[in-house]
Structures are given as structure tokens and as C-alpha cells.
Amino acid sequence: MSATMNVRYLRRRFWNIFNLGMAVAMTLFGLFWLVWILWTTLSYGATALNLELFTGDTPAPGSIGGLRNAFVGSLLMIGMAVLIGTPVGILAGTYLAEFAQGSRLAGVIRFFNDILLSAPSIVIGLFVYAVVVVPMGNFSGLAGALSLAILLLPVVLRTTDEMLGMVPGTMREAALALGAPHWKMIVQVSYRAARSGILTGVLLAVARISGETAPLLFTALSNQFFSTNLDKPIANVPVVIFQFAMSPYPEWQHLAWAGALIAAMAVLVLSLVSRFLIKDRSPR
Amino acid sequence: MDDTRDAELGMWKAAVPSPAVPYRISPARSRHLHAMDRGFRWLTGGLAFLVLLLLVGVALSLFLRGWEAFHHFGFAFFWSDAWDPVTENFGALVPIYGTLVSSLIALLIAVPISFGIALFISELAPEWLRQPVGSAIELLAGIPSIIFGMWGLFVFAPVLGSTEPWLNDHLGALPGIGALFRGPPMGIGMLTAGIILAIMVIPFISAIMRDVFLVVPAMLKESAYGLGATTWEVARHVVLPYTRTAVVGGVFLGLGRALGETMAVTFVIGNAHDLHISLLDAGNSIAAALANEFAEAFSPMYKSALMALGFILFIITFVVLVLAKLMLWRLGQGQGKAGL
Numbered sequence: 001m002s003a004t005m006n007v008r009y010l011r012r013r014f015w016n017i018f019n020l021g022m023a024v025a026m027t028l029f030g031l032f033w034l035v036w037i038l039w040t041t042l043s044y045g046a047t048a049l050n051l052e053l054f055t056g057d058t059p060a061p062g063s064i065g066g067l068r069n070a071f072v073g074s075l076l077m078i079g080m081a082v083l084i085g086t087p088v089g090i091l092a093g094t095y096l097a098e099f100a101q102g103s104r105l106a107g108v109i110r111f112f113n114d115i116l117l118s119a120p121s122i123v124i125g126l127f128v129y130a131v132v133v134v135p136m137g138n139f140s141g142l143a144g145a146l147s148l149a150i151l152l153l154p155v156v157l158r159t160t161d162e163m164l165g166m167v168p169g170t171m172r173e174a175a176l177a178l179g180a181p182h183w184k185m186i187v188q189v190s191y192r193a194a195r196s197g198i199l200t201g202v203l204l205a206v207a208r209i210s211g212e213t214a215p216l217l218f219t220a221l222s223n224q225f226f227s228t229n230l231d232k233p234i235a236n237v238p239v240v241i242f243q244f245a246m247s248p249y250p251e252w253q254h255l256a257w258a259g260a261l262i263a264a265m266a267v268l269v270l271s272l273v274s275r276f277l278i279k280d281r282s283p284r
Numbered sequence: 285m286d287d288t289r290d291a292e293l294g295m296w297k298a299a300v301p302s303p304a305v306p307y308r309i310s311p312a313r314s315r316h317l318h319a320m321d322r323g324f325r326w327l328t329g330g331l332a333f334l335v336l337l338l339l340v341g342v343a344l345s346l347f348l349r350g351w352e353a354f355h356h357f358g359f360a361f362f363w364s365d366a367w368d369p370v371t372e373n374f375g376a377l378v379p380i381y382g383t384l385v386s387s388l389i390a391l392l393i394a395v396p397i398s399f400g401i402a403l404f405i406s407e408l409a410p411e412w413l414r415q416p417v418g419s420a421i422e423l424l425a426g427i428p429s430i431i432f433g434m435w436g437l438f439v440f441a442p443v444l445g446s447t448e449p450w451l452n453d454h455l456g457a458l459p460g461i462g463a464l465f466r467g468p469p470m471g472i473g474m475l476t477a478g479i480i481l482a483i484m485v486i487p488f489i490s491a492i493m494r495d496v497f498l499v500v501p502a503m504l505k506e507s508a509y510g511l512g513a514t515t516w517e518v519a520r521h522v523v524l525p526y527t528r529t530a531v532v533g534g535v536f537l538g539l540g541r542a543l544g545e546t547m548a549v550t551f552v553i554g555n556a557h558d559l560h561i562s563l564l565d566a567g568n569s570i571a572a573a574l575a576n577e578f579a580e581a582f583s584p585m586y587k588s589a590l591m592a593l594g595f596i597l598f599i600i601t602f603v604v605l606v607l608a609k610l611m612l613w614r615l616g617q618g619q620g621k622a623g624l
Contacts, residue, residue: 024400030424092328122571122575123597218579260431
């Protein structure tokens with residue numbers, strides 16, 4: 001009797017240790033990929049880094065060049081996307097948090113906003129192709145910026161909604177009690193209290209769109225030359241990386257790695273900064 | 285808490301038009317301020333509504349642009365494996381199959397790993413280690429997908445390719461499932477795509493699992509420990525049943541990500557419009573086909589067939605994501621109490 005009890009106990013101990021050991025192994029396994037991918041990007045990218053990268057434009061096969069036109073194009077499109085998407089996202093989030101808090105409509109909009117947030121970005125690109133590129137008759141930087149804005153919008157909306165929800169009701173009461181109209185209360189009290197949180201949302205959203213490739217493939221396309229004209233196809237880092245990485249030319253592949261390193265760095269720095277901002281305000 | 289807030293809001297609203305202290309502003313100015321209030325409300329409400337319009341717009345525009353292909357090929361579009369731009373004969377079977385199979389491989393790999401990571405972070409790791417490990421895993425989610433693709437093609441595929449002869453000889457010799465592992469040892473194909481997708485969705489699934497594991501009431505766990513359960517038994521018989529629905533929701537969210545992932549898959553799946561049983565053979569996914577072919581599609585029917593593929597992808601991910609949201613939402617509704 002006691003022998004069988006003992007076996008049972010040992011078996012339970014064994015499975016406990018085995019499974020928990022597996023959990024530790026799985027965590028190390030997950031971290032292993034992170035290190036491997038970052039190391040690859042760093043080692044391939046660092047050898048291709050030089051000043052020419054920022055002063056030269058994308059070269060013809062076999063010659064030396066840089067990614068200046070792609071950086072400028074990407075910055076222009078991301079800037080446009082932020083200009084379009086941020087006000088829309090903040091105002092829409094304001095409606096959910098300040099006017100429709102707790103209503104069924106707000107629940108429905110939150111639900112579908114989260115769906116839009118996770119929708120495949122390539123489908124958003126197709127949508128913008130259908131409603132912007134086809135009527136305009138050509139690929140354009142504007143279409144690329146619009147597709148990025150649609151990807152940015154749900155992130156900004158959601159963080160604005162959440163951050164405004166954390167503003168204490170007593171602050172609003174104080175403003176309203178002084179006779180401030182509702183809109184003035186929102187602009188001068190709620191927004192100020194939630195400012196750093198909303199900014200975090202915008203940063204996260206920019207981090208998200210700055211590495212996006214799929215929606216730009218058939219909206220902005222790309223451009224071999226330097227251009228700041230948003231009516232026409234425009235060079236951008238992700239699509240250039242894609243084209244160059246898939247090419248058989250070693251010079252192009254080097255440039256692709258350099259671009260990948262810089263894109264990864266930009267994204268990681270943005271998300272670290274926004275993480276820091278969140279941490280900064282969490283002990284409340 | 286929401287209810288009291290709501291009641292408070294109602295009180296302020298009621299308080300604004302009839303203050304205890306009389307207004308010192310003219311009726312005209314008061315009307316102006318109220319008009320501003322209404323205007324602001326309508327503006328923000330309209331923009332919030334835009335989110336719904338966008339989703340409807342995406343579905344509608346893709347369906348209309350894909351209508352030519354749907355109409356021309358009929359239901360056969362879904363199970364035809366043809367893909368010939370020259371004779372304009374298109375079918376969606378190969379990309380749909382590739383999308384589903386690569387995502388399925390991703391889940392088979394990612395779910396146990398994510399569970400282990402979530403278990404480690406929520407139950408095992410000392411306090412000081414939780415935050416750094418969690419953040420590091422989440423960093424994986426921040427890496428642009430095109431970098432996963434380049435790493436997959438240039439670094440990972442050769443490594444995997446060198447193990448594939450072994451897979452051929454050993455797993456390939458098994459009856460039944462052996463057919464999955466017999467193929468050219470090129471390192472690119474469905475299996476590579478699935479593995480890379482797994483790495484990409486691990487941070488999403490493990491973050492959700494960790495978050496829901498942390499909401500399990502300490503009292504429940506402590507009662508199990510008090511009865512003499514081991515840590516694993518608590519995880520398996522208390523934490524997991526309590527959070528079951530949300531865990532499945534998290535898995536579905538990961539599935540939604542994997543289905544629509546484009547760049548990483550495009551690099552490594554091989555882009556061949558042929559149906560193969562073997563996971564080592566090149567295949568195609570909806571997203572990869574779109575990324576590779578759309579900008580160069582020359583005929584209206586070709587474009588329409590690709591748009592139809594996009595519509596199918598949107599519908600599949602939409603359904604998966606709605607299910608995921610519903611399951612995650614139930615935990616917030618006090619799920620678990622009934623489940624125990």
C-alpha cells in the first residue's frame with residue numbers, strides 16, 4: 001500500500017519537475033529566436049552601414065549607392081499618415097471615452113476597432129488600391145500614406161479611449177462645475193491629463209507602420225529616383241528592402257540588410273520609448 | 285465602477301444647463317457654446333463611426349473588384365487548383381490550402397511554446413525576472429515582418445534545408461504521415477513558412493496567456509496548493525480550466541495574425557501554384573500570391589482573381605478574429621466561475 005503511494009507520489013513529482021523544466025526550456029527557446037534574428041540583422045546590417053547610405057540614392061545593379069530616396073519617401077509617407085490618422089483616431093477615441101462611455105454603440109465600435117487593428121495589412125493595401133489607386137489612375141505616395149493611416153488609426157483610437165478612461169472623474173467635475181462647456185472640458189482637462197498616454201499610443205502606432213511592407217506594395221509601389229511628389233510612386237524603405245533582398249545582386253542585398261537594420265532599430269527605439277512613457281505614468 | 289462613473293457623468297450633464305449660480309453670459313453666447321458642444325459630439329461620433337464604415341468598405345470594395353472572377357468561375361473558383369495567367373484560368377485552392385496549412389503548422393508549434401512561456405512568467409519566474417522576460421518576448425512582435433522574411437530566406441532556410449535529408453530518411457519513412465516529409469531538401473516551402481509564422485505569433489499568444497493566467501484569483505490556487513497539489517497540477521487543473529475560453533481566444537488571435545501575415549511568408553514559401561502533400565515542397569499562400577503578383581497582374585481577370593483571393597482572406601481572418609474577441613471578452617464577463 002505504502003509502496004504504491006510512494007510510486008504515485010514520485011510520479012507526480014517527476015511530472016511536476018519535467019513540465020516546469022519544459023516551461024523554462026520553452027522560454028529559453030523563445031528568447032533564442034529573438035537573439036538569433038537580432039544578431040543576424042546586426043551582423044549583416046552593420047557591415048553594410050556607411051555614410052553613402054544616407055547621401056546616395058538607390059543604385060542601378062552593379063553600382064554603389066544608398067537609400068536616401070527611400071528614407072525620405074518613408075518619412076514623408078509616415079508623416080502624412082500621422083497627420084491623417086492621429087486626429088481621426090484621437091477624436092474617435094474621445095467619442096468612446098467621453099460621450100458614449102458604457103453605451104452599446106461604444107461597445108460595438110470598440111469591438112470592430114479591435115478587428116480592424118488585427119486585420120491583415122495586405123488587405124488594407126488592396127482596399128486602398130481599389131478606392132484610391134484605380135480612380136487616380138496611378139500608384140502614388142498619397143495612396144501609401146492613406147493605407148498607413150488606416151493601420152495607424154485603430155491603435156491611436158484604442159489608446160486614446162483607454163487613457164481618457166483613466167482620467168479621474170473628479171477632474172472633469174471640477175471643470176464642469178466652473179461652467180466650462182463639455183467640449184472645452186475635454187480639450188483643456190481630459191486631453192491634458194491623458195496627454196502622455198495618448199502620445200504613447202501615437203508612438204506605438206508609428207512603430208507599427210514604419211516596418212509595414214505589404215500595404216505599400218501596390219499603393220506607393222516604389223521609385224528608383226529621388227522624389228518628394230506624393231502624387232506619383234515614391235521610394236520607401238520596406239519595398240526597397242523587399243526588392244533588393246529578392247534580387248540576385250550582392251550590392252543590392254547589402255543595401256537591403258542595411259535598410260533592415262535601420263528599420264528594426266527605428267521600430268525598437270520607438271517601442272522602447274513608448275514603453276518607458278507607459279512605465280513613467282503607471283505608479284499612480 | 286463603470287456604473288458609478290456613468291451616473292456621475294449623467295449628473296454633470298444634468299448640472300450644466302441649470303447651475304445654482306446664474307449664467308453671466310448672454311443667451312446668444314450660451315446657444316453658441318451649446319452648438320459647439322453638439323458639433324464636437326457629432327464630429328467625434330462621426331469619426332468613431334468611420335471605423336465601422338472602413339470595415340464595411342474593405343469587404344465591399346474587395347468583393348466588387350473580385351466579382352468578375354467569382355462570377356466567371358462560379359463556385360469552382362474555391363476548389364480549382366488552376367492558376368494560369370496566360371489562359372486566364374484561375375482557382376483559389378492552392379493559396380487557400382497554403383494559407384490554412386502554414387497557419388496550422390504555426391499553431392501546432394506556437395501553442396505549446398507560448399503556454400510554457402506564459403507558465404514560466406506567471407507561475408515560476410521570480411518577481412525581478414518577469415518584466416524583462418515578458419518584454420523581451422514582446423520585442424519579437426515588434427520586429428518588422430520583412431526582417432523575419434530575410435532572416436528566414438538567407439539564414440534559417442539553409443539551416444533547415446540541411447536537416448531535411450534527415451527528415452526525408454526518418455519521418456518520411458513512416459507510413460501515412462511520412463508523405464508530409466518526403467520532398468526536395470531546399471529549405472523553403474510550407475514547413476519553413478509555418479515555423480517562421482510560429483515564431484511571429486508566439487509573442488501574441490504568450491502575452492495573452494500570461495495576462496489571463498495572472499487574473500486567476502490567488503485563493504483558488506492556494507486552495508489547490510493547500511490540498512497538496514504540485515505547481516504543475518495547479519497550472520493544469522486550476523489555472524487552465526479557469527482561463528480556458530480566453531486561452532483559446534488568444535490562440536485564435538494568433539491564428540488571425542498568421543493567416544494574414546505577408547512578407548515573412550512571401551520570402552520562404554516558394555510561390556509555386558502547385559498542390560503538394562509534402563510540407564517540404566514549395567507552395568503559396570493568399571497573402572504571398574498578392575504580394576508577388578498583384579502589382580504585375582496585367583489583365584482585368586487576373587487582377588479580379590487576386591482581389592477575390594483578398595476578399596476570401598479578409599472573410600477568413602474576420603471570422604477568426606471575431607471568434608477570438610468573443611472568447612477573450614467572456615473572461616471579462618466573469619467566466620470561469622461557471623466553468624469550475
